[in-house]
Amino acid sequence: DQQVKQNSPSLSVQEGRISILNCDYTNSMFDYFLWYKKYPAEGPTFLISISSIKDKNEDGRFTVFLNKSAKHLSLHIVPSQPGDSAVYFCAANAFGSGNTGKLIFGQGTTLQVKP
Amino acid sequence: DSGVTQTPKHLITATGQRVTLRCSPRSGDLSVYWYQQSLDQGLQFLIQYYNGEERAKGNILERFSAQQFPDLHSELNLSSLELGDSALYFCASSVAHNEKLFFGSGTQLSVL
Numbered sequence: 756d757q758q759v760k761q762n763s764p765s766l767s768v769q770e771g772r773i774s775i776l777n778c779d780y781t782n783s784m785f786d787y788f789l790w791y792k793k794y795p796a797e798g799p800t801f802l803i804s805i806s807s808i809k810d811k812n813e814d815g816r817f818t819v820f821l822n823k824s825a826k827h828l829s830l831h832i833v834p835s836q837p838g839d840s841a842v843y844f845c846a847a848n849a850f851g852s853g854n855t856g857k858l859i860f861g862q863g864t865t866l867q868v869k870p
Numbered sequence: 871d872s873g874v875t876q877t878p879k880h881l882i883t884a885t886g887q888r889v890t891l892r893c894s895p896r897s898g899d900l901s902v903y904w905y906q907q908s909l910d911q912g913l914q915f916l917i918q919y920y921n922g923e924e925r926a927k928g929n930i931l932e933r934f935s936a937q938q939f940p941d942l943h944s945e946l947n948l949s950s951l952e953l954g955d956s957a958l959y960f961c962a963s964s965v966a967h968n969e970k971l972f973f974g975s976g977t978q979l980s981v982l
Contacts (some may be wrong), residue, residue: 787963789970798872798973799913816955844912856901856964857926858971862912 759847761861773812774832776864778845781826785847789858790819790830793842800811801841803830835868842866873897876961876974884982888949891977895942897961901925902944903971904936907958918967919944951981 756779759780768774772806776790780870786807790800805828812819832839842865852855873896876893883889895902904916914930921937930936938944948955958978962971 759912791973796975798874798876798962798975800973801970804970846913850883855922856966856971857903857915857918857928858913859915860905860913 757862758785759845759859760841761845761864763864764862765865765867768773768866770837770868770870771834774830774835774839774864774866774868775845776830776832778828778830778861779826779844780828780847782847782849783826784860785859786826787848788821789846791844791846791860793863793867797862799844800806807830815849817842832866835866837870840866840868872972872974874961874963874972874974876959877973877978878977880978880980882980882982883951885944885951885953887951887981888947889979891948891959891961891979893944893946893948893961893963893974895944896972899963899965899972900942901964901966902931902942903962903964904940904944905960905962905973906947907960908954908956908978913960915945916946948979953981955979956981 789800789804793799821828843865845861875894905913916930920925936946941973958976960976962973
């Protein structure tokens with residue numbers, strides 16, 4: 756049962772343009788969502804998060820949008836830079852439901868930003 | 871550097887063998903999580919420990935076990951290894967039941 760899904764395995768974008776990575780979830784108990792970024796030979800690193808009480812959170816070039824009714828979130832990167840080329844994982848947890856803190860991850864989307 | 875240390879970085883072994891993966895969490899973090907990343911798959915949650923006690927269990931095989939020691943480091947034991955156990959194993963830690971996890975760089979296990 757894949758509770759968090761990233762349906763696009765890969766995305767290629769030109770430098771300077773917008774990158775949009777998408778994520779869908781099925782568990783309505785999820786109340787906190789995160790994006791992690793992973794470079795080869797490294798562990799995932801936290802990028803940005805959003806609580807279910809918000810619909811948008813922005814941090815520099817990165818913005819996460821949450822559409823609770825559609826159970827969908829997206830990560831926008833503007834402008835995209837070659838250094839953004841990595842695997843991006845969407846993750847969620849049901850923090851307010853007595854969750855232990857474990858995150859449920861999607862399969863990841865490989866972003867390639869071309870110079 | 872996340873502050874989470876995993877050893878070894880690479881491990882090559884044969885089917886039927888047993889291995890131990892080690893994780894030292896960030897200083898002050900009480901929760902340790904183990905994840906498995908197989909080819910073309912996302913990060914699959916295996917197990918979580920909090921201050922020495924098992925807190926949550928995911929899709930962990932009976933051949934796998936883990937523990938967290940009094941100094942808060944954790945070990946993941948994989949036994950009767952099969953080819954399909956080849957994967958990248960990540961350890962993560964957090965302060966408590968915190969939403970943000972910090973990951974180590976992983977142990978790449980190859981079962982031949």
